[in-house]
Structures are given as C-alpha cells and as structure tokens.
Amino acid sequence: MLQTFRDNLKGTMAVFIVGLMIVPFALFGIDSLFLQDTSAGKAAEVNGEAISEMELTRAVRIQKQQLLERFGEQAPADLISDEQLRPPVLTRLMNRELLKQAAEDGGMAISDADINQIIINTPQFQQDGVFNAELYTLLLRNMGYTPASYKKVLVEDLLVNQHASGLNASAFATxxxxxxxTAITQQTRSFYYVTLPYETAAQQVTVSDDEISAYYDDHQAQFMRPEQVSVEYIELSLDNLAAQKDVDPEVVKAQYEQEVANFEASIQRHAAHILIESGDGAEAKIATVAERLKAGDDFSAIAKDLSDDIGSSNSGGDVGTTDGSSFPQSFETALAELSVGEVSGPVETDAGTHFIKLLAIEEGQPPTFEEARSGIEEHLARASAESTFVEILDELPDATYNTASLKDAADSLGLEVKTSKLFGRRGGPGLLSNNQVLAEVFSDDVLHEGLASPVIEISDNHVVVVKLKEHHEAEVKPLDEVQDEVKDIVTRDKVAVILNDQANELLAKLNQGSQLEALASDLGLDWQVKADARRNDQNIDRELLAHLFNLPKPQPSDAVNTSLPLQNGDVVVAQLTVVKPGTLPxxxxxxxxxxxxxxxxxxxxxxxxxxxxxxxxxxxxxxx
CATH class of the missing domain: 1.20.5 (Single alpha-helices involved in coiled-coils or other helix-helix interfaces)
Known part of the structure; x- marks a missing residue:
C-alpha cells in the first residue's frame, strides 16, 4: 500500500497531499500538556533565559552517544563520564543560547511552513520515502522530545546556524x-648555527651511587608503579559455543535436501523500453514508434531517436533486470507476457507510454551440496548453540553469585575460567579493555569486597563475569629496578649544566662581536649556515626552526643571537642574520x-x- 502511494505521489496530487500533511503539525503541540515539563530544574541562566537540567542531560547523552559511535568499546571511561562531559556541553549550550538571543534580537525568524517541510523531508522520519507521523512521534519520544519541544529546538538550531553562517560568510579578504x-607565512630566514653535542659532554660526566640514591629519595613520585590488578573471568559467547558444536553430516545432508525441495527459482527479466512522456505531440510520437517497429526498424535505434528516457535512450533503452518488483505493475505484467526478443504494444504508466522489449531471461538454480554445506553447518551449529547459550545464561548469575572462586562455577556450567595478567585502570588486552568490564573490575564490590561481578553484557550474544585475583596498590619501584633510569636522569641534568654554560659563553662572545664560524673552529665543532629557510624546511630540526621563526627581526647591522636545548639533549647556538618577507607567487x-x-x-x-x-x-x- 505504501509503495502504491509513493508511486502515485506525483504532480498536482503530490502538492495537495503534502499540503494536507503539513496541517497536523500545528496540532502536535498538545502533547506537551501530558508530558514532563522540560524547563524544570535550572542548570544555568543566560540573560534571564533558563537552560534546564533536562536539556543539559539530553545534550550530555547525545554527546556520549556520538563519542561511543566514534570510539566504540575503546572509548576511555573517563572521557565519556557525565562528570567529564557536563562542563563542556553546558558551555556549548550557553554559547548556543547567546547566539540564538542575538539572532532573535536582530529580527531573524523561521516560518512554521519551513519547519514543517524540513521535518517532512527528514529521512529518519520517513517510511518507504514518505513521512510517517507514528515513526516521527516514536523517535522523538525515544530522544526525550515532544513534537512541540522538538520543533522549538529545531527552530533554535536553524536560527543559530543562520546567524553563525551569516557572520562567517560576511568576512572577505582583500x-x-x-x-x-603571504609576507608572514612565506617568510624566509637566514642563520648560522652550531650544535653542542650531548654525547661529547656526557663522556665528561660521572655519577656516583650516592648521587643516584639522593635523586631517587628526593623524586620518588617519578618512579611510581601504577595500581594493577589481575582477574579471573568466565566468558560466555554464542560464537564460541557454535564453534564447539559438532554437526551430524546426515543432518546437514537432510537439511540441504529440504532446502532444495523448497527452493523457488527466481526469474530475472532483462528489459529495454522506449518511453514517450505525456504532453503535446505525444500521440504523434507513439504512432511513429509503432510504425517504425512494424516496419522492422532496430529497437535500439528507435530508442535513441525517440525515447524521452534520457537515462536509457543512448544504451538502446536498456533499463536492466527485474524480479517483478522494480517497475510499475502494468510494466511488469506486460514484460512477463513477452518472449525473448519480443516487443510489447503501448503500455501506460504514470511516467508515460512504454514500448517494452524482453532482452533475456535468467532463472536461478539451487546451489550444489558442496556450495551450501559450510553455510548449513554453520546455521545448524548456531541454532544448537543458541539454546545452550540461553540455558547457561539463565544459570550464570546464580552460579557466580557470592562464589569463592569462578572455577567451580565454570566447571558446573561446562565453561573455561581464564586468568588475566596484571593490568591497570587503562585496561588490559581484549575484552579487558571494554569500558563496562573495567567499570566492574574497579568497582568497590569487586576490587575491595572480593565479590564476583554481575553478568556484564558485552553484546546480545556475549557476556562475561569477572572476579579479582590479585590487587597491587600503587607503589614506588625499588631503586634496583630503576637505577639505570635514575643514573640517566642525573647524567642528563649534569650535561645540561655543562652545555648551557658553554652556550652562554658562546653567546657572550657573539654579543661582543665575535664570529660564530671562528668560535666553532676554536672548539673543534662544525658550524652550519642556512640561507632563505622556510617554516616547513624539512632539512632543519623542527624545534630549532620553530624557535628561530619566533625570534624578532634582526637589525641590518646587528644579528639576533640565541641558544636552544633540544629534546635529544644537544644544545644549539644560533645567529639569525636576515629575515625576508614572503611574496605571492x-x-x-x-x-x-x-x-x-x-x-x-x-x-x-x-x-x-x-x-x-x-x-x-x-x-x-x-x-x-
């Protein structure tokens, strides 16, 4: 019925029906009399306009859903917590309210007709391409809206977007x-530089055991081992159960024979047509087509010359294959009565008058046993596993409740108990990185009371129960374990002092007029020069390049001298000499x-x- 309605929804009738559909939207607001008041409980107030707790809660829920869709089960638990999401979401709602108020103060408005048309044309509210009022109301209720409150939010969103777009689009560049x-972004800089290497200075440094111990004692927070746990868990998965099921070959053979007996061959008809649309001159064109067909002219040539279907006329009128449901009923009926190569007489549809040619018929064949066997085996195994899954799932909560060990529960249910390696609050491998599982693992009941978790639903066909095995509080790593790390830190600190002293000495001499080339030669170091370097020069260290492009422009007779410690421990002394503005190409x-x-x-x-x-x-x- 809906398909017929859609097929006939054309021309003047379409306009009339859409006009009728718009009218009920004016009445939907009455729902708000029977549903909860969305303004109850203020989260914030902006220039006297309230943002309700319900609005904020809904916006947080939507934001959380978007994050889960983006990151899936790997979304960090702290990222999607209500406490974490509430402040930025509230800020966004307040900014939106300010833009809405500014738009209204500026006289901007959205008409009811425009809003109704937007709603009608929203794909999510349509069924078979047609707006469905029941689906619309159902989806709104699931989102916590009434039709009236949804229209209010939609109007506000459109106002905000129009206002923001208008401001954004008003900008122009001369x-x-x-x-x-261009003068800034394409700017070039010329400079000299010399590198004071970390490794050379490190060879001059010695670190005693007393220095290592002293640094370790003073900086123990740097050497903490995070809290870690190990759990035992029972995993119940329909896929795993199905993989363990053995299927009787005779049952597979019998199932195949049953499917072959029930097989209905699907017939695909390959069609071409010549379409003459209704209107002035249509009757004359129809007569011309009929005469040329009677005279034996090539169907493809006639289609190219006379068909009004520009999508198929250049391909001989070819409209592809159909199983009997692709075209209007009169078209399908006429096509089904043709033999291969035969052309129909004039056939009327809403699109116009068709001359239809049957190009070919393809009849489907049942698959061979070898082709069907793996699919049948998988289906039978899964069907058997489903009943087992339901039975075990029903027993799992009682079997694991208040148990001293999950092993007894697993044995009684015919399942395997697994034990994890130690992992922290960021999660472990596989399902131990799932946010729901982590929340239970680090809950008070599991972590501190020693209880087994409730059944955690990973998906409709996959659940797990976890119980604490080991718990290690955060603690300072022993000195023996981090001695090399501490020694490296102390060494780097000492090297930094040496290199900074050398750099400061070089800078002092440069500021007194010495040449960098001569100073580098005295120290036995290689100096480098770079002319007209750009911001994205790939041949210069990124840290150094960014630093040099942040320096002020040197005076014509006075270079800018600078030093910079790099991440790898080296220290660079540089002399910026020339800055040239960029030019448009x-x-x-x-x-x-x-x-x-x-x-x-x-x-x-x-x-x-x-x-x-x-x-x-x-x-x-x-x-x-």
Whole structure:
C-alpha cells in the first residue's frame, strides 16, 4: 500500500497531499500538556533565559552517544563520564543560547511552513520515502522530545546556524590581506648555527651511587608503579559455543535436501523500453514508434531517436533486470507476457507510454551440496548453540553469585575460567579493555569486597563475569629496578649544566662581536649556515626552526643571537642574520580567487569566535 502511494505521489496530487500533511503539525503541540515539563530544574541562566537540567542531560547523552559511535568499546571511561562531559556541553549550550538571543534580537525568524517541510523531508522520519507521523512521534519520544519541544529546538538550531553562517560568510579578504598573510607565512630566514653535542659532554660526566640514591629519595613520585590488578573471568559467547558444536553430516545432508525441495527459482527479466512522456505531440510520437517497429526498424535505434528516457535512450533503452518488483505493475505484467526478443504494444504508466522489449531471461538454480554445506553447518551449529547459550545464561548469575572462586562455577556450567595478567585502570588486552568490564573490575564490590561481578553484557550474544585475583596498590619501584633510569636522569641534568654554560659563553662572545664560524673552529665543532629557510624546511630540526621563526627581526647591522636545548639533549647556538618577507607567487585569476575564499573562511571563523567571546563577556550568566 505504501509503495502504491509513493508511486502515485506525483504532480498536482503530490502538492495537495503534502499540503494536507503539513496541517497536523500545528496540532502536535498538545502533547506537551501530558508530558514532563522540560524547563524544570535550572542548570544555568543566560540573560534571564533558563537552560534546564533536562536539556543539559539530553545534550550530555547525545554527546556520549556520538563519542561511543566514534570510539566504540575503546572509548576511555573517563572521557565519556557525565562528570567529564557536563562542563563542556553546558558551555556549548550557553554559547548556543547567546547566539540564538542575538539572532532573535536582530529580527531573524523561521516560518512554521519551513519547519514543517524540513521535518517532512527528514529521512529518519520517513517510511518507504514518505513521512510517517507514528515513526516521527516514536523517535522523538525515544530522544526525550515532544513534537512541540522538538520543533522549538529545531527552530533554535536553524536560527543559530543562520546567524553563525551569516557572520562567517560576511568576512572577505582583500589582495592586501593576501599579501600581508603571504609576507608572514612565506617568510624566509637566514642563520648560522652550531650544535653542542650531548654525547661529547656526557663522556665528561660521572655519577656516583650516592648521587643516584639522593635523586631517587628526593623524586620518588617519578618512579611510581601504577595500581594493577589481575582477574579471573568466565566468558560466555554464542560464537564460541557454535564453534564447539559438532554437526551430524546426515543432518546437514537432510537439511540441504529440504532446502532444495523448497527452493523457488527466481526469474530475472532483462528489459529495454522506449518511453514517450505525456504532453503535446505525444500521440504523434507513439504512432511513429509503432510504425517504425512494424516496419522492422532496430529497437535500439528507435530508442535513441525517440525515447524521452534520457537515462536509457543512448544504451538502446536498456533499463536492466527485474524480479517483478522494480517497475510499475502494468510494466511488469506486460514484460512477463513477452518472449525473448519480443516487443510489447503501448503500455501506460504514470511516467508515460512504454514500448517494452524482453532482452533475456535468467532463472536461478539451487546451489550444489558442496556450495551450501559450510553455510548449513554453520546455521545448524548456531541454532544448537543458541539454546545452550540461553540455558547457561539463565544459570550464570546464580552460579557466580557470592562464589569463592569462578572455577567451580565454570566447571558446573561446562565453561573455561581464564586468568588475566596484571593490568591497570587503562585496561588490559581484549575484552579487558571494554569500558563496562573495567567499570566492574574497579568497582568497590569487586576490587575491595572480593565479590564476583554481575553478568556484564558485552553484546546480545556475549557476556562475561569477572572476579579479582590479585590487587597491587600503587607503589614506588625499588631503586634496583630503576637505577639505570635514575643514573640517566642525573647524567642528563649534569650535561645540561655543562652545555648551557658553554652556550652562554658562546653567546657572550657573539654579543661582543665575535664570529660564530671562528668560535666553532676554536672548539673543534662544525658550524652550519642556512640561507632563505622556510617554516616547513624539512632539512632543519623542527624545534630549532620553530624557535628561530619566533625570534624578532634582526637589525641590518646587528644579528639576533640565541641558544636552544633540544629534546635529544644537544644544545644549539644560533645567529639569525636576515629575515625576508614572503611574496605571492604568480597566479591566474581563478587561483587568486580560490586563495581569497580560503582566507575569507579563516577570517570568518576568527570573527565568529571574537563575536561569541563578546557575547559571553557582555552576558549575564549564572550557573547553578
């Protein structure tokens, strides 16, 4: 029925029916009289407008769902906790409220007709391509909305998006902006530098046992072993049970024979058509097609010359295959009556008049036993495992409740008890990284009371029960275990002092007018020079390059001298000598326009952020 309705929903009738569908939306607001008031309990107030706890709770739930969809079971538990999500979500709601208020103050509005049309055209609210009021109401209730409250949120979202988009799109970039940006981003810098190597200085350093002990005693927080646990667990999985099931070959053979007996061959008909759409001149075109077919003209040539279906006319009218449900019923009926190569007379549908040709018939064949065997075996094994899964799942809570060891429970249920290696609160391998499992492992009942967890549902067909095996509190690692690490730290600290002293001595001489090349030669070090380096130069250490591009521009006769310790322990002494502004490369008008548009988008984003900041600073906001 719905398919027929969709097939006939065309032209003037479509407009009429859609118009009728819009009317009930004006009545949906009555639901709010019978459902909970969403304004009860304030989370915050923005310029006198309340953000309710229910709004905040709903927004937190939606944000959590989005994170779970993005990260799946690997989403860190602390990332998706309500406590962690609440502050940023509330800030986003307050920013949204400020933009909405500014839009309303500016006279912006959305008409009811536009809102209703948006709702009707939303795919999630449609069934078989047509808006379904029952589905719409059901989905809203699942999200905690009434039709009235949903329309209110939708209006607000559209206002906020229009306002933000308008601000963003109002930004523009001039050629002067491009030149200014290019002068900075394409800037080049020339400099000399010398590296004071870590390894050379480290050879001069000795570290005593007393120094190691002293550093260890003073910095024990650096050498903590995190809290760790080991658990035993019982895993019940339908997939595992099915994999263990043996299937009788005779049963497999019997099932195959039954399926062959029940097999209904599907017939696929390959069709082509010539379509003449209704309208002025249609009757003359239909007559011409009929005459040319009667005269024996090639069907493909006629389709190319006269068919109004531009999607198939150039391919001889070929519209592909159908199992009897792809085309309107009159089309399918006429096609089913044709022999291969035969052409029908005129066939009427809503699209117009068709001349249909049957190109070929393909009849499906049942699979061979070898082709079907693995699928049948898997199906039978899974069917057998499902009943076993249900039986064990029913017994599992009682078997594991208040048990001293999961082994007895596992033995009684015919399952295996597994024991994990030590792992921390970030999780262990496999299912021990699942957030639900981790929450139970580190719950008071399991971690401190020694109880087995309740049955944890990983999925519909996969559950697990965990029980603590070992628990090691966070503790300081013994000195013997970290001695090499401590020695390396003390060594690096001593080397840093030596290299910094050398760097400061070199800087002092450079500031007095000495040349870096001469100073490097005196120390037996290699010096380097780089002319016209860019910000993205791949041949220069990234730390050094970033540091040099943050320095002020040197005066014509006075270089800028600097030093920088690197992550690898080396220290670099450098002399920045020349800074040249970047210039726009030669571009045609299309390239220049594209660059301006990209810059405009960036400027628009910055202006919107500035506008949002100004709204926040001038707003009266109270958080409860």
């Amino acid at each position: 050629e002067g902006d491009l030149k200014a940006l 030669d571009m045609d008008q299309a390239q220049l326009l594209a660059l301006k548009q990209r810059l405009s988008q960036e400027l628009g984003g910055q202006e919107l952020a500035t506008y949002q900041k100004a709204l926040n600073e001038s707003a009266d906001i109270e958080i409860y």
